[in-house]
Amino acid sequence: MARKQQHNNHICLILLLGLAAASAGLAQQQQAPAFTTVTMLDIDSPGKTIPQSFMGFSHEWPYVEELYTIPQYMDIIKLLQSFGSGPLVLRVGGGSTDKLTTVPGPEVWGPLSKLHAATGMKYILGLNLFLNDVALARKQMDAAKAGLPASSIISFEIGNEPDYYFNKPSTHWNGTKLVAGWNGTTDYLSCCFHTEWYAMAEALSCRNGPSSCEYGQFTGPVWGHLNLRNTTMDWFLKTNGKTNGKWVEMTSVHWYKATSETFNTPVTLLDEVPIRKEMTNLKEIVRVSEQVYGKPLRVAEMNTISNSGRDGVSNVFAAALWTLDASLEVAAAGGVGVNFHQGAGQNLYAAIIRWYDNGRLALPQLRPPFFGMLLFQMAVRGGSRLMGTQVTHASDANNSKFLKVWALQDVQTGELRWVIINKDASRAASAVLWVNRPSGYASEASVIRMTAAGPNPLSATSGITVAGVSYGLGGAKSGERRIEAAKVSKNAKGGQMLTVQVPAGSAALVRLPLAKEQAALRTPAAGSG
Template identity: 30%
Template sequence: MATLLALAAATAPAKAKPIPVPADAAVISVSHAAGGAPIPPGFLGLSLENSAVIPYTGSDPRALDPVFLQLVRNLTPDQSPQLRIGGDSTDWAWYPVPGLSKPNGVRVTLTRRWLAVTHALAADLGARLIMGVDLEANSRAAADGEASAFERVIGKPWIEALELGNEPNLYGTLTWYVKPDGVHVFGRPADYNFQSFLGEFGSFATGLPGPLAGPATGARGWMPLTGEFLAAEPRVRLATVHAYPVQTCELPLSSPLFPTVAHLLAPQATTCLADGVATAVALAHSRHIPIRVDEMNTDSCGAAPGVSNAFVSALWSLNALFEMVRVGADGVNIHTYPGATYQLFTVTHTGRRWHASVAPQYYGLLMFAQAAPPGSRLIATTTVNAQGVTVWATRGRRGRTRVLLVNESPDRRTIALNSASARPATLERLRAPSLTSTAGVTLGGQSFGTRTTTGRLAGPLRIARLTATAGRYVFTLPAESAALVTY
């Protein structure tokens, strides 16, 4: 027996020696247990203004822009895309109703062609739509006519919900329209509040086909009232809120809400942003109602060139979306429209071809879609010496683990990722020349170039292969970049 034991010891493979790790390396450990609800299909969606639909798709419902369609599909592979159509233009739009005068604040007329194009968009993508209905015009007849046209032409099977109004918390404080003599007109009196909205919503909702969505607010003071809203409106089957971390309107540069690179990378813009909707999420779920942040992007007011259109917005998107997963949101719609500083892409049609120039932020959305596929669950991580590096991890249905690392710092870091897996891992990088770069972004070495005619990444795919030694993957994480490790 002693001889056999000695022989076994002599022939056993030697234990692998740990790879030397610098003393300043960031050490990451991932939990074995997955926690939280599975990420639902269609978690990552888009939000479009009414006025953005035809510029993105073209005006022929029989031949929609294939580049735009592909850019939408990229974000929800093998899923039904979630599209919210509304935004500010929800309360600026109407569908002409015989015998009814156009409301004064209306500046967008929804035509039969617009409806046909929107139907084709939903049908071509297999999408689910949240359609905004004008509340600020304060006309039940106009709202009923608009909703009826949506259901009749776009088609009820494609409509997830009708969202009545947009950010009603601003009706009494934000100009609805300006008269020819320069007088500013507000949609409601200055004392308009949540209770005022609740009464109006109930009155308008009786004439609308269900299901409904709301309250479509971004006001933190209204978030704790979500439960009261849902209790009063049983036909609301989808709760919706909005979230923006920064804005330029009437704020000094020193304000943490003013859009700068540093402010967009601060916890205020990601962790605190999600914490601000967490109460609404909990209240909706207590009533078994799903809730989407159906309008979110970087800055809510004004323009922020060099921030919202730069690579920093891609890193912000990764952290902000995962923070929304953390607080339990059932989905997020990233807002975009032509002319916005934060537009995800610019679409043009020349000759017989469609082209798109893709913004840096879109690359961040693509990486999130890879890191958080449907059915995966957020899992806990622990870090040591990882200042400036944010870590997220998910585990999929078949046990595949994905670890996303976002290095917001100006320093290159060595990462030591502890893992119980002996499998080789893959490493994909999201990079740009700098945080303020508006071009030169790559994901896995690929890009859309200066413009794309396919809507697909192009170029050689560069995915590194990592081998675990002594239960640890060791690799470098360049400054101001992100990486996705999958094993």
């Protein structure tokens, strides 16, 4: 009876939070705009297409099987996949990779196999590098190949942030040993003439004969916090296998907004200046990896603040806005995907929290970053390309620091979409969206909002909604789906124009379909928008 009462209390709490969020959202939207920005979308300048399966999670080895064994986890994954952008990618690794001294067994591979069958999720799997024990790494890799469907494995990740190995106590690593260790490990893991330490029959990767090698199985260099320059990426790929990265299928780096947890606030988390510097560097890394060596790059671990995050920054609504913005930044830089780190499901920055209630594992909690991932998936949908934009007017010089507009076009339907983020903690904004020439678009656009309750939305931990809907314990939905309309008019300079009010500390997704698709836009789709 006590457990039933506790469940009922949770349901009541979810409903109350939903009502509070709806009231707060309406109040915020009534705030008069304090500044205006006019952004032109150049319909003739399509940019990079965001690949399918761009979005993903990163999870430590401990408890990763719970993504399947706790049904609500899988329901949340299915929600994020319900907009047509392909299955999520799960990177299994992090600090636990180089502490993994055993070989995972059926208790891990069984649930991950079932998760792949149920959702299509694919995996990047970490192998221990730090111990420099190639036999252990080989056994870990072969166990994964035996325990998982081949179609579920994207690649294997060698070690975790080896650029920090040199700073660890009693380390045997230096720069020369790192190159030799990485290349030696990949060579031993790829080629069957290096399997003498155990029976050839057990070497599952030797099916093509005792002298065969399998290329392109690995992800690297797995560098931490964008501590990588284009020259370093060139060096890594040039020296890997001495033949233009022959062992590497994909390159990867990690990105956190900050490596220190001391001096960050919800406002500084959204600061545009460090983002611009970091993304300039990421574009150069991508250029070398993709254009010079033909290797796609994935930001395989990222989040707000490293070392589990910072309370009041990583677990508040500002983190949802950062998650949304950061995903689009990586796409614009040319990355093929992002993996938001969960830790072992208990970190402050985790989108899905693993927790206990009265000593028993309870329904997962959704934290603010989840909502940023959700709105990104709604914006990208079945496939989108980034579009060129230009700010043609701003009511003051600082507007670009606070109001950010991303433009997208659906690759299948031609629908235009804008993601608008108001990073200002206290001022509402007016975003004027201008398409530079008429192209048969509808006379009305739809607006889906991501807002948080309370007078200080950036610091909110609850009352967060997307399209009027909030998600509570185990992904339980509350609130009524709410989509607004925005009238489209002709612009004196040609093309079409619409205006969207964006409350302080909030985001909006605007969808403008072709005229023939306008009726379909108002029909509820999968998920909540």
